[in-house]
Amino acid sequence: MVSNPLSSPPASGQCPFRGTRVGGALGSKPQTDDWWPNRLQVELLHQNPPLANPLQDVDYKAAFEQIDYEQLKRDIKALLTDSKDWWPADYDNYGPQMIRMAWHSAGTYRIADGRGGASRGMQRFAPINSWWDNGNTDKSRRLLWPIKKKYGAALSWADLMILVGNCALEIMGFKTFGFGGGRIDAWEADRATYWGPEFWNGQAFGENGAQHAGHPDEMVTRDIRWVGQPDEEYYDLENPLGATHQALIYVNPEGPNGEGDPVGSARDIRESFARMAMNDEETVALIAGGHAFGKSHGMVSSDKIGPAPEGAPIQAMGLGWQNPEGTGFAEYTMTNGIEGSWTPNPTQWDNSYLENLFKYEWEQTSSPAGAIQWKPSNPNAPKTPDAHRQGVDHSLMMMTSDIALKVDPAYREVCQRFLDDFDAFSDAFARAWYKLTHRDLGPKTRYLGPEVAEEDLPWQDPIPALDHDVVDAADIDSLKHKILASGLSVSALVSAAWASASNYRDSDKRGGANGARVRLDPQQDWEMNRPQQLSQVLSTLEQIQSEFNGAQSGRKKISMADLIVLGGCAAVEKAAQDAGVSITVPFTPGRMDTTQELTDVESFEWLKPVSDGFRNYHNETIGYKVKPERIFLDRAQLLTLTAPEWTVLVGGLRALDQNWDGSQHGIFTDRPGVLTNDFFQVLTSMDYEWKPVDEREMLFEICDRTTGATKFTATRCDLIFGSNAELRQVAEVYGADDGHERMVKDFVAAWNKVMMLDRFDVQG
Structure with a gap:
């Protein structure tokens, strides 16, 4: 018989964890979710606890308003043109790479559930910090450390990452629409947001389970998140996702599946940007405006690049994508695999991106890293300077996603308007950038600082200011x-x-x-x-x-x-x-x-719910590929509810007869409209058996164990509070003989919380 290595104390000087496998509390796998993958992760309701926040005593609004804002901007702008030896700036200007960092921080936003975006600085954490599309944004944030260090708790990373994008635009000649602070940093990785059905371990996984190094051409992922085929009537991206491929912010710049198809790319762009709350004009403005600056990097094959930050060795100190070629940076830099610049002057705001896109024909070629890109077919087209070597010029570059703007009729029409009216283009880009970077910050009343735009914009959901005395x-x-x-x-x-x-x-x-x-x-x-x-x-x-x-x-x-x-x-x-x-x-x-x-x-x-378990509403035709109780958990998390608040609200709403269609599912009482704890008493009783009405297991009959008679009916969004171990413990509190008064008190507190969630005018 093999002895248990933990059955007796270790000998003196020996490691107390000798003989244990990597796993459990000390390793990464296996854990509860590996053993029971269908378990409802109720703990997602309790993310970002105060214990994780070293700044919980800071009034961020008061601290931010004490900053010398103009000095802060001067500090940022000075940094942007101060080239560093360890990570040299393209064209001696960090502006373009900081615009990319800011855009990618904000660009994860999606309108279907409002998740993603810049408001909590989530680019600092997994999985976003290790998406291949965010390659080398870790260097941008590290370059900003001197600014963050100086201003400390008064300036969140979330605000800094957006403000530096604005400052970058300004030093290159662009007039921004404004800036509002007020983003408060998260202090742990986001485990609640669903980013797609693909496996994730800092890298993508192919159909055979092999890991791939982070270039979209190597990812077998698109078909997993898309329904139908491009030539079919129903062809759509899985809700609530916004990115067309896993680990992307928007679309594959080489076109769908990296196949260099501009028409298919236009289709992807329209769908993805719409999911990010942008119309055609805003989409063109953002692409054309963003590509007026900087360059793309693709000098080294992706299979030579080291792992993303979350997979990097400890001595890398949080930096990923280590490049073994040459110096590993400057002219050897690798990000998305495409190499080159869109314009002859990549650090100056002008209209040359659109001018050259439409003036010249473009032919497909490949980058040194093997990625599909495009160059002018006319050898006399303007050149763009090398980002680091004096006297070296290159052909202009376009991505497949750029050519898409030229071949799509609707996008082409918008481009032509912008070509004819540079001021209109500048205004459209300014407004689209402001929307991109502020749309998840909430109502304008939450914005901080002297540069908040005065104009009320439709996407800010404006509400008139209080103009009367309130009731007593x-x-x-x-x-x-x-x-x-x-x-x-x-x-x-x-x-x-x-x-x-x-x-x-x-x-x-x-x-x-x-x-x-x-x-x-x-x-x-x-x-x-x-x-x-x-x-x-x-x-x-x-x-x-x-x-x-x-x-x-x-x-x-x-x-x-x-x-x-x-x-x-x-x-x-x-x-x-x-x-x-x-x-x-x-x-x-x-x-x-x-x-x-x-x-x-x-x-x-x-904002219309696809599924709302609070009212036993579930629309199966729209297409979330998860069970109703998982969407219900997501809904509770969006309402910032704890597990007890979620549980007591459901029990109370069932007692108050709140099913959307008047059905009796989960109405475990003969006194509907009375705030009893009957829901919890029936849910926890062993007097009943719970039987699915069919093999789909969406509806259930609750039968008397003795007589077999059906007493009640229920949905999955009812039964989850008795079947899930954590939720059942809460339900038992409210279903106990002494639980009714506590249930009413807790229901009222949770009800008031929901009624007050958007009262930013009275929140601390």
């Missing part, structure tokens, strides 16, 4: 009585308030009850919002609002945004009282009503 405690009490006496049911009032507030997503700070957009298109017609019932609730509340505001002699008013939330609060109080628990639901007035004119309908349609 006596008014609130009076309005509650009027609402409850109006004939509106508890379920209807709760439904309207929840519909107004619960579309908030913390990823990009969009949605929420402020503005009362639930009254407007497109939200008022979303099927999960019970449109017919919602209309009746809104009509009644508008009458109450009109009577109250009309009776006021001064500036005191109540907005519909406030009244919708107050109606829900009054209903929850009544439901708790009917269940035998007296409690006051907190209410903070001060919301304002926005207008249809200030609502970007197309953009807001993306």
